[in-house]
Amino acid sequence: MSGTHTSGGVVWLGSPAFPEAARSAVADTRLRTNLRKATGTIRDKRVAAAAELDDWEELRTAAAAIKRATLRHLDHHLLRLEESVTAVGGTVHWAADAAEANRIVTRLVRATGETEVVKVKSMATQEIGLNEALAAAGITAYETDLAELIVQLDDDRPSHILVPAIHRGRAEIREIFRERMGEWGKPAPEGLTDDPRQLAEAARSHLREKFLNTKVAVSGANFAAADTGTVAVVESEGNGRMCLTLPETLITVMGIEKVLPSFADLEVFLQLLPRSSTGERMNPYTSMWTGTVPGDGPRAFHLVLLDNGRTATLRDTVGRQTLGCIRCSACLNVCPVYERTGGHAYGSPYPGPIGAVLTPQLAGVERAASLPFASTLCGACYDACPVKIDIPEVLVHLRARAVDAARGGSLPTPESLAMKAAALTLATPRRLSFAQRAGALGSRLLARRGVLRRLPGPLHRWSDTRDTPAPPRETFRAWWRRTRPENQ
């Protein structure tokens, strides 16, 4: 059995820099067709779901304000969360980095005497490479989201936050199930077709045994309320409910930025998240639990608070807003670069526009220097983001940092000055529409002036493909206003 489908860390080891990875992805026409179809469908649904609420902008503004205000007092809210969770029977652990988080979870699983855990989608545990760490300790982690299951069986990597197997078509999924399910547990039924209904049924019966037998679960968290100690997981399939309800021990690994000041704040995020991610008024299931409850669900609850680069991101006053991300994936679905390259090209569990800004900050700009350049700065991601993260602003800021890092931070290069100038522009009022025009213009200008070609290796190669798709003459916002006047 192969359990090491990813190498751990914010940046997947051995991943090529974005330009190379993007070139081979762009050449894969089937991948592009799958992606275009998928992102197109989801995009339309999201727009309709957001348009249904005439105060969408006010909700976004409130969400951004809550997140930003929370981050300014993150220590206060974390201490409150710790106190609340402890008061209701949970145990809080603090992990400064990936290795420590993995050690904590491994120790907690070992203490139960179990050698298997079920997992429900957690980007944080992908980020820290938990499955590999557990495997090294002789513990098998079973992914239970349908898409994660596909990815795990296939020894693959996720390519989308919400739909990690978005790059796989139904026929491929059938093959993966038929060939691999037996190695992991209950094999796929005889005569399995590629009807999605049958494939879902195969996953249901394959995983049911695991849910009924496994005594330990590892989950992520979408939100945690500091005032009550309530943790929330938002999902569709019910595998989350299985993992959160049936096992005896629940270990939740949560980035420190997920804390919300109060339970009441969920009213904003529960309206924004489902509509932004799947384009539904509400996702099928949301579970909330506050510590442990006798006779219902796990008897032991552990909450692991993970830093792993988040405090470094917090330090950067421009980049800080990135920590408000609620992982809805709306920015992926609207991104012209993501639509062409797919998620793998980003070489990290966090793909797309959010990955382009989050990965370099978590892992260090020098380790993912090409990512901030993986964008056309068209601004579509900012418009789609339910917590109003100004991704173009952060991108430009990180480009300047990447250029500085490449120069060893000494003498500013012409290009670093150009990027810094752009960053300043972005800080002025009316910055969005201006930034978009400047961005579209700037990318053409820079390419024409050959500035990018003077950048270090990966950046140089990126400039080759960068010219291929012509920068849009019309910005996304302009196009939006022209074609859908009803949507603000």
Next chain:
Amino acid sequence: MTTSRETILARIGSALTDVPKTERYDAAAISRDYRASHAGGHDVTALFAERAADYRATVTRTVHAPTAIAAALAERVPASLIIPDGFPAQWLPDEGGPRRLADRPPLSVRELDAAAGVLTTCAVAIAVTGTLVLDAGPGQGRRALSLLPDYHLCVVRAAQIAEDVPEALRRLNPRRPLTFISGPSATSDIELERVEGVHGPRTLDIVIVEPTTPAPGEAA
């Protein structure tokens, strides 16, 4: 030796040097100009029924719960039905229909998995989003009861329907385990085609009991 807790808190402290020492988190300062409700003056019962049906749940409105429950069971014919403690006896149809199971003493997960269906009440429903919220209260039982059987029949009193998410959260007690249910379980993981029913119940029926029936003697 410094603990990681101290390390992280110290890192946060030094990362936030731009935040004035005297500044405190002020929830009241956050602009909350969004609507308290998107029900827009609609009849909440009708709105909930319509929105829940959008998820392909089957919704029935009734003034007589036993009749509607019996009709749903006659349609779905589950072989067995879990009825959690505290489910209002006056809502139950006369004997007949599926074999009834009580969770007392607690059923094993194998028994839950083998049960065909479950009949529950709920704590709150949300009109705008078509959502049911269970809080493991009377008539609902522990969370696993409404998870493992493939069929879930949920009875909602019209008075339990909140207009929108904010009102629903205010009505709920976060100390209880909460499960928000919006339609049957679903996945769009295969080419983004929505398939109902992965791990949770694949069939969800909802019976709304309207107020002309005397309210059963359970707490709201």
